[in-house]
Amino acid sequence: MKKMLMSSATTMITLASAVHAQSSITLYGLIDAGLTYTSNETTGTSGGHSNWQMTSGAVQDSRWGLRGAEDLGAGMKAVFALENGFDVNSGQYSSGNRIFNRLAYVGVSSREYGALTLGRQTDGMVDFVAPLSLTGTEFGGTHFAHPFDIDNLNDSFQINNAVKYMSPEFAGFRFGAMYGFSNQAGGFTNNRAYSFGVSYANGPWNVGFGYLQLNSSARTPAQLNPNGAVTDTTASSLQGVLSTSAVPVGVLADSQKTLGVGVNYAFGPAVAGFVYSQSKLTRFFQTNLSANFQNFEGNIRYALTPALELSGAYTYSRAGGNGGGGVPHWNQVSAMADYRFSRRTDVYVQGAWQRVSPSGTSPLGVAWINGVSNPSSTATQLQATAGIRHRF
Template identity: 80%
Template sequence: MNKLLITGTTTMITLASVAAHAQSSVTLYGLIDAGLTYTNSQITGTGGGHSNWEMTSNAVQYSRWGLRGAEDLGAGLKAVFTLESGFNLNNGQFSSGNRIFNRQAYVGLSSREYGALTLGRQTDSMVDFVAPLSLTGTEFGGTHFAHPLDNDNLNDSFQINNSVKYMSPDFGGLRFGGLYGFSNLAGGFANNRAYSFGMSYVWGALNFGAGYLQLNSSARTPGQLNTNGAVTDTTGSSLQAARSPTDVPLGVLASSQKTFGAGVNYTFGPAVAGFVYSHSKFAQFFQTGLSGTFQNFEGNFRYALTPAVELSGAYTYSRAGGNGGGGIPHWNQVSGMADYRFSRRTDVYIQGVWQRVSPSGTSPLGVAWINGVTAPSSTSNQVEATVGLRHRF
């Protein structure tokens, strides 16, 4: 009888363990993007501009791997987490040298009825609500299609540390959300903090989104940066302080960055047409009192030629303004891409970008620099072309 009791107890424990396991899930996922890129002009240490053939990682989308998990707590409530690491395929290194999970790292609760509340390193509302309507924020354009220097972060060049984020459920096509990133600094509540909010609405073929992001920092020199604050590094090539050694967005080295944007997509048959506007204002660079703004106007188009072939293109007009002097530049950028899917997971693509900036004057922004390209051009024009392969798992 004792043996039977022991056996029965063991069986019950095993069944309970299986039941608990069935209510939880952990998924390993990732994306690998590799290509060969030609750029017609890049400044080198010897001066002047030189063409460059190079193997590239992340030409369209950032290579990454991650773990995503959920535990069913009952009554429509789940515990959720995501840990995501970006890497450079060329050398196998993390895309951020001091972080393992440099793209996302958060845990929280998700409810079908009330939405999701998460804590950790997360994306802001410009990335969540506006970027999907721009080709730079999607698999149909990505890194090189970004607005000049990714000044509005639509290409997700940086994420927000120390953040609490709320995302609503879907209310008949309407979703909204917000985020707050703490400075984590005693006596410096506003020194490198961030907050963001946005919304989206889907009505039939129409998809609309809007967002706002603000960064505040008391540090305007690299030595004074609060390195435990909301934004401390980038995983891509966002607008930086003359590519400073700190490798941080310019907004962190200004007293503030205020970015807002909105976009709309309309689907008709196999085609999608869209328009996106964004505006970024940077105040008091490097304790100089100088301020500047960027405005971006993007028209984009996608067309599914066949179930396996997708064509996409965008035209972006950007202009800068402010009291920096040296001429106020504006940019014209034309981007195009053709993609062929071997399967749901694997595809090949060819894409190209032409960018022209004028007038150059004596502004430090007076030379062309396509986002994601290793170095700026020596002239007001730059051309990039990439042939690449992507695989998802």
């Protein structure tokens, strides 16, 4: 009798272990905190002043999340992800009142057929081009972004109501496409988004291309559908710079069309890369203004030792359009040294210097490094951060 009971108990434990192996839920996260010096920040009517401050996410946004999978058989899995971004110094959400402000999706995946997911998700620029740029990686991050993160390579915003497909790898190729619904009766094209991209990896080479289009025909924030796909468009990141100009502030563009291409080449302990992106904005800030932003980034990273990695980038950016005031252009030099105590914990020192060369009376003629609280009162700005990251 005892043998039968022991055998039954063993069988139940084996079955429970098998069921547990078919499903998994993972709690994960990253905390990035540091001390940042900025050479010049505007302070209302008193001009610019230097600033020492505690910062969160100088390289990567602090976050925590849940992801899981359930085996459905025949090589299929149900998958989900919920991810929250937060400010480690205050404990507040990093984006409005959304609990899962970075990711929130559910879907199915297959090694053979790829993954189909629905929810709040990243676009093709983030998925296929950002990994080739230092701003989209752990080797540069927030302050390395192109002006205003206009091309979203630093993942400044995500797309609501998105249906997304990501293919498996075929001989080094991967592709994906996404469509974000407006969820608005009588306004199918208002506040919608769509995106696609492709990448190819072969030996030391890694190449990626991405495209993103955001549509928002709303003319004022009150008319903007709060439940649409487009809720955090990059055009709004220009508000801080333009707030002192004659250009009305607070209104999104009719459309934003962004494309990008990048390439990385690995040799020995080093990886060198180049990224180009272009963003066209039409009818933004309640006017007939249009703008065309272009970014050219050269970057390199070098593993000096298994624990110590050095990285740096130079970015040249320019903005043109029919808004008048000439064509401003930006030069930014960024560098970082990172030391790993372990696989999960590292410390870093990084900095960026930006100079804007305005033409005419352009309101974009002041420097503003991405992630810094306020723009400079002059054409130059310097930022430096010493920080620590921990992953779990």
